[in-house]
Amino acid sequence: MSDSSTWDALPQRLPDWFRDAPLGIFIHWGAYSVPAWAEPTAELGAIADDLGWFAHNPYAEWYFNTIRIEGSPAAEHHREVHGNAPYDDFLDQWEPTNFDPSAWADLFRRAGADYVIPTTKHHDGITLWDAPGTGDRNTVRRGPRQDLVGAIAEATKEAGLRFGVYYSGGLDWHVRPTEPLESGKDVSDLKRPRDDEYGKYCSAHMRDIIDRYQPDVFWNDIGWPDENFHFDEGGLGELLEYFYDQRPEGLINDRFSGAHQDFVTTEYQAGEIPEDQPWENNRGIGLSFGYNQVEDETQYMSGPRAIRHVVDAVSKDGRVMLNVGPRADGTLPELQVKTLEAVGEFMAEHKAHLAGSRGLGEQEIPGTTWARAVENDGQCYVFLSGPQGPLTISAADLPAGYDWPGEGVTVELPGEDAAPITISASSVNDPS
Template sequence: MQTSLKYILGIATVVLVSCTSIPKKEKKVKVYKPTFESLKQHGAAPEWFADAKLGMYFHWGPYSVPAFGSAWYPHNMYKDTNGIRKHHEKTYGSIFEFGYEDFIPMFKASHFDPDNWAELFKQTGAKFAGPVAQHHDGFAMWDSEVNPWNAADMGPKRDILGEIFKSLKKKGLKTIATFHHARNGQRNANKPENWKTAYDSHYVYHPDLPTATTDPKLRKLFGNFEKIEEFNQYWLDQVNEVVDKYSPDILWYDSWLNLIPEEKRNEMAAHHFNNGMKHHKEVMLAHKQQDLPLAYSVLDYEQGGRKDSWPTPWMTDMTLGKNRWMYVEGHPYKTADLVLRNMIDIWSKNGVVLLNVSPTADGVINQEQRDVLKEIGDWMKVHGEAVYGTRPHNIFGFGNAATGEGHNAGQSSSVEYTADDVRFTVAKNKKALYVFFLGQPEQGKRIQMRAIGGYHRNIPPSPIKKVTLLGSNTSVEWEVTSDSFYLTIPEVEMNKLATVFKFELK
């Protein structure tokens, strides 16, 4: 080791962003009530979630059958000036003769293998997983007594959520159920000005469309209740049914949760938290908009994230598809390097990733997606200690790639990172700092890293025992001067996805 000092400035006992999860404290709550004052006592992100870093889920349902357009196929097929409508009529016939409900018998899931999927998720490195329990389309993926349009009674005639939860638990993974059905409620029947836009409702409404049905059963698929208050209760009853029957660790909500009245959201949260206490486990809520208080929920950014580290855990959901969430015939997938490097950026800023895969209608996660997941999983097996259970450094990193802030802000979808982009994480016990190069740094190159040494003179020094290339026994030369820190890249092969160096601290 070449060094003029024994200490590196900037790697210190003060290496973490303040408090990354709700501190543990004795809960005096016996029963959570549906009020903010009661619910806030629960806290937001349990320690296991801050440690987990990666979860997986899948968009899968009757909308997978046409394998065309997007998961919004059932929305678009009822719009009169839409390419999806034209495709539907050409392929299946008139919407009056072949409605969305006619896809359900075609959704057979004949190759669905929950044990295989659970093993795939585990091998990828996920610590929690689960299905889209119900998308905007009104079809439930569990054995429901509340919703007659469910996978156990029609289509696959299997309890998809129940089966995958059982397999995940056998593999030691925690469970997540995602709900998107707040938008399912029909809110435009008495608003002719919204009939063409379907504003705040998934299905387009017009008195002459099939979505305006008054059939007692079919109207539940389209969310077409006589009063929106009836739908709001229907929304809640379905979530509570999943909680009661399957006890998910995470309830996650897509956009438009704000359409559900606050009192119903509070009832949902209290029921979930009370069920968690009943089963002696720490459960949590996640959501996308400003529709649940952050005192007891985690905010999710769709295909986006934060520009900088955040003091409490946050989340992003991203998809393997180039820009689609369900299986679409011929749609390309992101490469493993793009996905992993974006995930590292998220982890370095105190984020947790929810990664989406897209099965075919018959229940196949195709080889293209499996190949990407295997690359990620192989990398995680070698470098997992730099990910799981870590916390952000007081500086997330440095480099040339620009990320945005918020939903669809670039992270996990389009940011192209290189070896010039560097990210940090810190072991929870503060015994190691991990330095990620988001690419393959040049062998033999001496790299200046002022972000972790030199100019943070106000931070107490912390001694380094050694620096190694993670996944090998290769020792790495380093030097600290009065104004900077230098790392010499060893003459060995660098990982093509992301290279990680471990700084062992005394």
């Protein structure tokens, strides 16, 4: 290993395209989309009982693990509905007959997204491309019999969006099987693979992805095997050097067990927003990332709620990666589409205010229940929600340094169930 091959020598990146991106799209699609079942309990971060989370996991993409926890509702469902069939039967039953990646990409573009990140290998270990070392346990050789990663990558780029990839480096329940994970400590410490051989298996996958699909985001999950933290052949250090060299505008997230990062991630309500670091919140439109047939309107974010979620993140100098979970046949659930269409209507008018803005955070404005502000090119944009009706806002209610002519502006709040409205004011001081 050369002296220059160290973690500190790796680039620290915040490319313009990512800095200016208010919204990305996550895609969780896998063999788990066939059973498409999880108990719709609560958002991550809203359940305090660690053991309770895993037995009652609302993430449908964790089905392979949850059905192995004795006494869990998922185990009972799997027994009653699927007769305790082996998980890999779902790979063979997966038939994406209505998969239209161009239609997906067009929807994501209309929603105002700048980047799209599908799962390439989740914790079940099934790869959505013909990955090296996987034999026939991938979507090219079985089930869909398609390179799904390649199809999504091509459609995403043709739509003018950036393409990234999710990869589970920390867990693989097929290549490194364990007893069921029943606690956060199981995931982070007790039952995760640490060996260099598994790390080189993952590294070979990611090199193949880089060469085939040229992703601009390497979004890893659940850490990386400890013994692979080196810069020799097949090591994580060498892999990240290769990624940065091949993708000049590429960047990585913070889920490499602390080895290196370009941006911080939070998930649903879990995680802390960092100070003075780029960050991204990721979450499903519902409680699950993978499609969960049990979820309905009561679990899904409405369009206005999703809009407020994006604006809130941008007002705090972050961004949101909003997840879609397609059905096994490749169709997007109607409620997910409805939410993205609503976000798109809002972004068509307001994305220019959000992209590249400086966050001014939460605001206390009498008569509103929710107010966030950003500054962009000398203008302050304040996004407001509250009870339906007229509201007069004075200059004193604005962030310091901004004003408008006259004593106040009267606006008509559309109500809590509508998208926020926006007012703008000019800078009277240098906001920097």
